[in-house]
Amino acid sequence: MLPMISDLEAMRTALSEARKAAEAGEVPIGAVVVHDGAIIAHGQNSVIRTSDPTAHAEIVAMRHAAGIRGNYRLNGCTVYVTLEPCAMCAGAMIHARIDRLVYGTADPKAGACGSVLSVLNHPQLNHQMQVGQGVLAEQCGDMLRVFFRDRRVKSE
Secondary structure, eight states: OOOOOOHHHHHHHHHHHHHHHHHTTSOOOEEEEEETTEEEEEEEOOHHHHTOTTOOHHHHHHHHHHHHHTSSOOTTEEEEEEEOOOHHHHHHHHHHTOSEEEEEEOOTTTOTBTTSOBOTTOTTSSOOOEEEEOTTHHHHHHHHHHHHHHHHHHHO
16 A cells, blocks of 8 residues: 655645746746545646636646546545635635645635635535645745745846
8 A cells, every 4th residue: 555645745745846836937836636645636836837817736736637537526635735725726626526625825815715715615615625724834935925025126
């Protein structure tokens, strides 16, 4: 039997995806999808490179996972993402029937998992999921702060 990946290991992989996004000039957000204890899909922000406003890291990773599984329903899967999902991504997770979400750092400007909105686990929705937060929060937040600080410096 294969060992189960830990939350820490999965988030480290998501951080690696975020670094790749930053290197490509994208906002550094990364995500992975885990099923049966193993990473089955990766994603990173690619909205600029693809001219696709929906190409957030979580969406990219879930699209890849759905293709691998041959089903848009991702029951039994966990999404790990470096930043609290926005309303679009949280809604997609509900429709995909994600079992669990783990995010690194909260998003006080657009977070839809409790920071600004509470899209997940609304009592009127027919799907509920476990939500974990704060895994490698400092590293996830630092990567975003450095990216935006550097962007401001370059624009001056």
